[in-house]
Amino acid sequence: MTPNGWLQIAVYMVALLAVAIPLGAYMARVYDGESIWLARIFGPLEGALYRLAGVRADQEMSWRAYAGALLVFSAASFIVVYVLQRLQGLLPLNPMALGAVPGHLAFNTAVSFATNTNWQSYGGETTLSYLTQMAGLTVQNFVSAAVGMAVLVALARGFMRREAKTVGNFWVDLTRSTLYILLPLSFILALVLVSQGVVQTFGGPARATLIDPSDSVTTQTIAVGPAASQIAIKQLGTNGGGFFNVNSAHPFENPTPLSNFLELFAILIIPAALCHTFGRMVRDKRQGRALLAAMTVVFVPLVILSAAAEQRGNPLWHGVDQAAGALQSGGNMEGKDVRFGIANSALWATATTAASNGSVNAMHDSFTPLGGLVPLWLIQIGEVIYGGVGSGLYGMLVFAIVAVFVAGLMVGRTPEYLGK
Numbered sequence: 293m294t295p296n297g298w299l300q301i302a303v304y305m306v307a308l309l310a311v312a313i314p315l316g317a318y319m320a321r322v323y324d325g326e327s328i329w330l331a332r333i334f335g336p337l338e339g340a341l342y343r344l345a346g347v348r349a350d351q352e353m354s355w356r357a358y359a360g361a362l363l364v365f366s367a368a369s370f371i372v373v374y375v376l377q378r379l380q381g382l383l384p385l386n387p388m389a390l391g392a393v394p395g396h397l398a399f400n401t402a403v404s405f406a407t408n409t410n411w412q413s414y415g416g417e418t419t420l421s422y423l424t425q426m427a428g429l430t431v432q433n434f435v436s437a438a439v440g441m442a443v444l445v446a447l448a449r450g451f452m453r454r455e456a457k458t459v460g461n462f463w464v465d466l467t468r469s470t471l472y473i474l475l476p477l478s479f480i481l482a483l484v485l486v487s488q489g490v491v492q493t494f495g496g497p498a499r500a501t502l503i504d505p506s507d508s509v510t511t512q513t514i515a516v517g518p519a520a521s522q523i524a525i526k527q528l529g530t531n532g533g534g535f536f537n538v539n540s541a542h543p544f545e546n547p548t549p550l551s552n553f554l555e556l557f558a559i560l561i562i563p564a565a566l567c568h569t570f571g572r573m574v575r576d577k578r579q580g581r582a583l584l585a586a587m588t589v590v591f592v593p594l595v596i597l598s599a600a601a602e603q604r605g606n607p608l609w610h611g612v613d614q615a616a617g618a619l620q621s622g623g624n625m626e627g628k629d630v631r632f633g634i635a636n637s638a639l640w641a642t643a644t645t646a647a648s649n650g651s652v653n654a655m656h657d658s659f660t661p662l663g664g665l666v667p668l669w670l671i672q673i674g675e676v677i678y679g680g681v682g683s684g685l686y687g688m689l690v691f692a693i694v695a696v697f698v699a700g701l702m703v704g705r706t707p708e709y710l711g712k
Contacts, residue, residue: 293596293603294616297635301595304639305588307557308564312584315561316568322472323445323465323573334471341467352458358446361462362439366406369432374402376428377420386421387496388515393419405429408436408680410526410533410650417515417536422494425535430522434478437529438469440682444566447686448573451710473562474529481524481558489547492520519545527558530680532650540640540653541629552632552653556640559649563678566685574710583688587677591646594666594677599638601663602628627658641667647684648675 321328331338342349353361377393380386393401397414404411405428416425442465449459486492498514505511519535523545526533536542546552564584571580603623605614616622621633628637637654644651645667656667670677676687693709700707 293600293635294621297599297603297633300635301592301599301639304553304556305592308560309584309588311561312564313568316565316580317572319473319562319565319569320572322468323448323460323569328472330472330476334475338467338471342463345463347461347463349461349464352461354457355446355450355459358459358462362443365435365462365466366439369435370402370406373405373428373432374398376424377401380421380424383421383423385423385426385494387494388418388421390419390421393424401429405432405531405533406436408440408529408531408648408683410531412533415537416534417517422517425522426518429533430525433522433525433529433531433533434470434474435466437474437525437531437681438466440680441469441473441562441566442466442682444570444682444686445573447689448570451712452574454711474525477528477558477562478521478524481528481554482520484554485520485523485551488551489544490520490523490551491516491544492518494518516544523555524558526651527555527649528562528681530559530563530647530649530684532644532648534651540651541655546653549631549636552636552640555651556636556643559643559647559651560678562681563647563684566682570685576710579710583685583692587688590677591642594646594670595639595642598642598659598663598666599635601660601666602634602638604660606660624658624660624663627655629653638663638666642670643678645670645675646677646679648680 318328341347376383377398378395380393381389381391392398393414397419400411400413403409410433414420420429442460442462445465446459446462449456453459482492493516495516498516500512500514502510502512515536517535522535523540525531532539534540534542534545536545540546540552540555546555564587567584567587568577568580570583571577603616605623606612606626613620614622614624616634621630621635623634625634628634632640632653640651640653641656641659641663643649656664659667674687676684676691678684679687696709697707
């Protein structure tokens with residue numbers, strides 16, 4: 293690896309860990325119902341939403357009621373996204389006059405986004421209207437992430453409480469996750485991304501005259517749209533589904549080194565911060581620090597391994613200059629963008645699969661066997677190293693519980709975690 297590559301990874305990790313603790317503390321205050329300054333802005337809206345939905349914020353649910361509300365909400369989300377795709381040809385904000393999404397593809401996409409999977413088998417700019425991208429996919433990017441965070445919060449309360457038979461109110465946790473955490477962070481990130489050149493417009497596609505036209509083709513149609521608002525939450529909510537077909541390798545989604553760093557930072561910041569949130573909610577900050585440390589100890593060597601393997605290049609490419617220099621980053625640049633080079637491509641590939649995010653700025657199938665083994669292994673262990681918002685941490689807690697159980701049996705003690 294080059295000194296520049298080492299520096300990029302070091303800056304990223306320092307920034308991530310530095311912000312994780314204060315953000316984690318803030319999120320714990322949100323879920324514990326403590327006073328926060330954003331309540332002055334969103335408090336009236338939060339109360340209005342509860343009244344509109346007939347929800348009593350002070351009434352908690354049993355775990356069965358909590359799970360039932362979650363399933364009902366997710367089912368409703370699926371139906372809305374499916375219907376929106378099927379009717380998009382009749383709806384506004386469709387400057388390219390795109391027709392209805394085929395039934396099987398609409399079903400696949402609705403399931404994918406309602407479950408925070410965000411697996412895509414279509415080209416966003418040629419399949420979905422602006423309305424579908426915003427009211428369907430962007431909304432699901434918010435609420436499906438909030439559902440994962442709500443489940444983690446309910447689990448934390450279950451660990452903390454001894455006699456209570458309730459784990460909170462799903463609708464309150466869902467609303468507060470969206471209003472006080474995801475929405476403010478997304479708003480700030482979207483504005484910064486727009487400043488870097490990420491497109492955000494309701495205007496129709498741009499058309500450019502070709503420099504070297506043919507007899508039949510003289511212009512090129514360039515898709516644009518309200519992308520920045522979706523890109524911000526796709527990263528912060530560990531969703532990953534791109535506005536454009538090539539995702540974060542597209543210059544309208546990820547135009548500059550700064551936008552690349554910020555989007556990459558956004559992928560892991562909430563999952564990392566939730567470790568501290570969990571520690572504060574169970575009244576044992578050491579547990580949060582231990583979980584964050586365990587994830588970091590696994591993540592950093594994997595980043596270095598992937599970057600080193602890609603920087604080493606392909607030994608079968610004889611006669612090809614793969615050395616890093618002033619004019620190139622060197623190494624295996626197949627499937628990678630020259631704007632980002634080896635270090636940022638390897639770091640993104642590791643972070644996105646560690647967090648079940650799915651966004652890409654390089655093609656993983658073009659990595660070397662060893663460099664590509666890193667994202668593959670992270671996927672196979674369940675993407676719990678930081679992981680998706682909420683889902684990564686409660687997945688990691690399963691490993692912790694199993695480890696405590698096995699260790700307890702080995703030393704002849706009753707297995708116990710957090711006093712239970």
